[in-house]
Amino acid sequence: MLRPQHHWKKTSEQKANKLFRTLKRIATLLSKQKGMLALVLLMVVFSSFLSLFGPYFIGKIIDEHIVVKKQDGLIQSLMILGGVYLFLSLSLFLQNYWMIAIAQKTVYSLRKQLFEKFHKLPIRFFEERQHGELMSRITNDIENVSQTLNSSIIQLFSSTLTLVGAVIVMVSLSPLLTVLTLTIVPMMFFGMKWITNRTRMLFKEQQRNLGELNGFIEESISGQKIIKMFSQERQTISEFQRKNEKLKQSGFWAQTYSGFIPKLMNVLNNISFAIIAGIGGVLALKGLISIGVIVIFAEYSRQFTRPLNDLANQFNMLLSAMAGAERVFEIIDMEEEEDEKEAVHLRNIKGEVEFHHVSFSYEKSRETIQDIHFRVSPGETVALVGPTGAGKTTIINLLSRFYDPDSGQVFIDGYDIKHIKRASLRQHMAFVLQDTFLFQGTIRENIRYSRLDASDKDVEEAAKLANAHSFIMKLPNGYDTVLNEEGSGISQGQKQLLAIARAILANPSILILDEATSSIDTVTELKIQEALQRLMKGRTSFVIAHRLNTIRNADQIIVLHEGRIVEKGTHHSLLKAKGFYYELYHAGTDQFNISRGR
Numbered sequence: 001m002l003r004p005q006h007h008w009k010k011t012s013e014q015k016a017n018k019l020f021r022t023l024k025r026i027a028t029l030l031s032k033q034k035g036m037l038a039l040v041l042l043m044v045v046f047s048s049f050l051s052l053f054g055p056y057f058i059g060k061i062i063d064e065h066i067v068v069k070k071q072d073g074l075i076q077s078l079m080i081l082g083g084v085y086l087f088l089s090l091s092l093f094l095q096n097y098w099m100i101a102i103a104q105k106t107v108y109s110l111r112k113q114l115f116e117k118f119h120k121l122p123i124r125f126f127e128e129r130q131h132g133e134l135m136s137r138i139t140n141d142i143e144n145v146s147q148t149l150n151s152s153i154i155q156l157f158s159s160t161l162t163l164v165g166a167v168i169v170m171v172s173l174s175p176l177l178t179v180l181t182l183t184i185v186p187m188m189f190f191g192m193k194w195i196t197n198r199t200r201m202l203f204k205e206q207q208r209n210l211g212e213l214n215g216f217i218e219e220s221i222s223g224q225k226i227i228k229m230f231s232q233e234r235q236t237i238s239e240f241q242r243k244n245e246k247l248k249q250s251g252f253w254a255q256t257y258s259g260f261i262p263k264l265m266n267v268l269n270n271i272s273f274a275i276i277a278g279i280g281g282v283l284a285l286k287g288l289i290s291i292g293v294i295v296i297f298a299e300y301s302r303q304f305t306r307p308l309n310d311l312a313n314q315f316n317m318l319l320s321a322m323a324g325a326e327r328v329f330e331i332i333d334m335e336e337e338e339d340e341k342e343a344v345h346l347r348n349i350k351g352e353v354e355f356h357h358v359s360f361s362y363e364k365s366r367e368t369i370q371d372i373h374f375r376v377s378p379g380e381t382v383a384l385v386g387p388t389g390a391g392k393t394t395i396i397n398l399l400s401r402f403y404d405p406d407s408g409q410v411f412i413d414g415y416d417i418k419h420i421k422r423a424s425l426r427q428h429m430a431f432v433l434q435d436t437f438l439f440q441g442t443i444r445e446n447i448r449y450s451r452l453d454a455s456d457k458d459v460e461e462a463a464k465l466a467n468a469h470s471f472i473m474k475l476p477n478g479y480d481t482v483l484n485e486e487g488s489g490i491s492q493g494q495k496q497l498l499a500i501a502r503a504i505l506a507n508p509s510i511l512i513l514d515e516a517t518s519s520i521d522t523v524t525e526l527k528i529q530e531a532l533q534r535l536m537k538g539r540t541s542f543v544i545a546h547r548l549n550t551i552r553n554a555d556q557i558i559v560l561h562e563g564r565i566v567e568k569g570t571h572h573s574l575l576k577a578k579g580f581y582y583e584l585y586h587a588g589t590d591q592f593n594i595s596r597g598r
């Protein structure tokens with residue numbers, strides 16, 4: 001029995017420590033705007049004082065003017081009272097205004113830090129995580145922090161000040177009535193606890209159901225084509241209805257229970273008012289307190305329930321925002337993909353590539369590639385061939401340093417690429433992948449993405465070499481046609497021509513090409529082939545080849561199987577050897593299937 005208890009104690013301690021560290025970090029961020037923060041706190045103190053002083057002053061006016069029917073000085077007192085409430089409003093406005101400015105500035109820099117960090121993290125980081133989840137850190141989590149900074153800090157501080165101040169004044173006026181008034185506090189505490197326990201669970205459920213529904217909506221929007229292809233509309237709608245119904249149910253109960261909170265507050269307010277009026281009245285009749293004191297108490301007790309309620313709410317909000325902030329800091333603290341201190345910048349390269357006994361695994365439990373060893377002379381074309389999962393993409397990932405080898409080395413022009421700056425290394429490479437990623441923007445901007453300083457003439461020149469110019473000119477706005485992220489409006493083959501144009505513009509020494517497996521119409525296919533021939537000329541090219549033509553023309557074919565090189569050679573020498581390549585070729589695997597007929 002001791003152990004779990006000890007464990008529990010430890011984890012809750014760790015949690016508290018973590019929370020404290022996160023709070024401290026937020027405080028450090030906020031302290032960058034010390035001057036403004038000091039002003040806000042000053043305003044909070046001022047407004048708390050005025051909100052206590054107002055009712056006190058009303059009590060005084062009642063005792064000194066109303067009860068004794070003395071008109072002298074009443075007007076002045078009322079003017080002072082007006083001034084108190086005017087300044088109270090002003091200070092509340094100012095503290096809010098300044099605090100929002102501080103909060104927005106803080107989350108602005110947090111958002112900036114996080115986005116910049118994303119670009120310094122290795123590819124592994126993104127491959128291991130859900131993109132939706134990462135998106136939510138930069139949107140929801142940061143928004144949560146922003147909301148809390150906007151209001152919670154002020155509320156927590158002013159609620160505490162008001163509570164403490166009210167109790168001090170009340171005790172000084174009538175300890176007995178204070179004790180009686182405070183009897184509602186435990187009632188309030190337990191009542192609130194009962195409701196919030198239930199609402200918290202219900203809200204959690206509502207949130208979960210909402211998340212589920214949102215996920216389902218997102219999936220059915222992006223999978224619309226598949227839904228229609230398989231005529232699953234009706235099934236999708238009924239699944240949606242089921243989820244929608246669940247959300248409605250949980251939403252109904254969550255809102256109903258949370259709707260009790262103001263009602264309960266009202267009842268408790270009335271009870272405390274009855275206590276103050278009744279018992280205060282008896283005390284006043286006995287001459288123990290004045291009528292003004294009853295008014296002060298009545299007003300304070302009304303003020304009492306609000307800060308107590310606020311404190312509980314704000315504290316919950318603060319906890320949830322801190323959880324969000326923790327998730328943000330977790331990423332900000334992650335180890336970055338850094339270049340070695342002495343890493344060099346390569347100006348020009350010839351394009352000689354050597355893999356020297358390279359082994360690598362994505363996960364410790366399973367070796368992905370083993371003892372890969374080959375050399376490529378500048379300008380050569382290498383076809384990487386092998387069944388699915390053989391390790392072709394992994395070799396490309398290592399060459400471009402998206403991952404680093406566990407053992408062995410990769411050399412470019414005799415330099416171990418570990419000692420070359422990543423940006424410099426990738427500057428000498430261009431990628432034409434199966435799935436061309438296009439950004440929202442014009443065709444011109446999309447081609448220029450590989451060399452931002454290229455002139456319009458350079459862009460068009462590259463498009464011409466890539467056989468893309470003629471189809472671009474047929475688009476409604478030519479080079480200024482706007483594409484969305486999915487590149488809808490142009491075909492798969494045309495997307496590839498754009499990718500080739502991009503690569504031609506980059507003018508790299510090393511070219512990485514992942515040939516498309518999807519079949520493309522013959523005319524476009526021929527255009528692609530011709531453009532690729534131009535692109536590959538004079539550059540060291542690595543091709544994950546799917547077209548027989550490419551494979552046949554390669555200077556070197558590297559045949560991979562289960563992470564190892566099983567054969568090397570040219571098409572003819574490998575066929576002659578009657579080994580694994582020969583088998584692949586005759587078995588008509590994916591790699592050879594596509595273009596055998598062409």
Ligand SMILES: Nc1ncnc2c1ncn2[C@@H]1O[C@H](COP(=O)(O)OP(=O)(O)OP(=O)(O)O)[C@@H](O)[C@H]1O
Nearest residue numbers: 127362363368386387388389390391392393394395
């Ligand atoms: N990010 C990753 N994390 C873990 N394992 C991975 C990762 N990427 C690939 N693998 C695994 O590594 C092995 C080699 O994958 P790789 O993508 O290099 O094969 P491939 O030859 O390019 O296959 P294909 O022709 O299907 O693209 C596979 O077993 C794959 O499951």
